[in-house]
Amino acid sequence: MTAVTRLVTFVDVDDQAADTISVSARHEAELVDGTRVLLLNDRGWGSSQGWAATSAAEIQETTRAVVGPDEPFDGRSQEAMEADHWDALQQIAQRHGVVVDAAALRRLPHDVVLSQQVLARIGGNPDTGASG
Numbered sequence: 001m002t003a004v005t006r007l008v009t010f011v012d013v014d015d016q017a018a019d020t021i022s023v024s025a026r027h028e029a030e031l032v033d034g035t036r037v038l039l040l041n042d043r044g045w046g047s048s049q050g051w052a053a054t055s056a057a058e059i060q061e062t063t064r065a066v067v068g069p070d071e072p073f074d075g076r077s078q079e080a081m082e083a084d085h086w087d088a089l090q091q092i093a094q095r096h097g098v099v100v101d102a103a104a105l106r107r108l109p110h111d112v113v114l115s116q117q118v119l120a121r122i123g124g125n126p127d128t129g130a131s132g
Contacts, residue, residue: 003031003032003100004029004030004031004032004037004093004098004100004104004105004108005030005031005032005108006029006030006108006109006110006111007027007028007029007030007039007105007108007109007110007111008027008028008029008030008036008110008111008112008113009025009026009027009028009063009064009067009110009111009112009113010025010026010028010113010115011023011024011025011059011060011063011112011113011114011115011118012024012026012115012117012118013115013117013118013121014044014046015046018046019050019051020046020047020048020049020050020051021045021046021047021049021050021051021054021059022044022045022046022047023044023045023046023059023063023118024043024044025040025043025044025045025063025066025067026038026040026041026043027039027040027041027043027067029089029093029098029100029105029108031098037092037093037096037098038092038096039089039092039093040067040068040089040092043066043067044066045062045063045066047062051121051122052121052122052123054122055122056114056119056122059112059114059118059122060112060114063112064110064112068085068089069081069082069084069085069086070085082106083102086102086103086105086106087102089102089105090102090105093105
């Protein structure tokens with residue numbers, strides 16, 4: 001069995017022409033051998049806030065929220081939403097041949113890595129040391 005060591009979300013500029021924030025997020029599981037398995041590639045977010053008015057830490061925090069778990073809806077509890085989220089990620093990993101349980105995924109560190117384009121737009125430091 002190949003162990004998953006961390007979750008990594010890569011953030012890049014989504015709309016090259018926009019003066020306001022628009023990013024895409026690619027969420028992956030990193031394995032002990034350094035290879036990565038794609039978990040989510042359909043996430044991203046935008047803001048009417050300009051790039052210069054945000055920080056790496058704000059982008060990282062929002063990105064973690066965007067890749068899940070989602071907020072409850074239709075009377076569902078936060079616990080149910082979280083369980084469904086981690087179960088779905090477990091199933092995606094297993095389709096890629098990675099055997100891991102949902103509880104183990106939930107406990108992993110989650111690093112958010114900002115692309116050079118994002119860093120250039122915010123004019124800042126990557127602050128990549130923060131895990132969550």
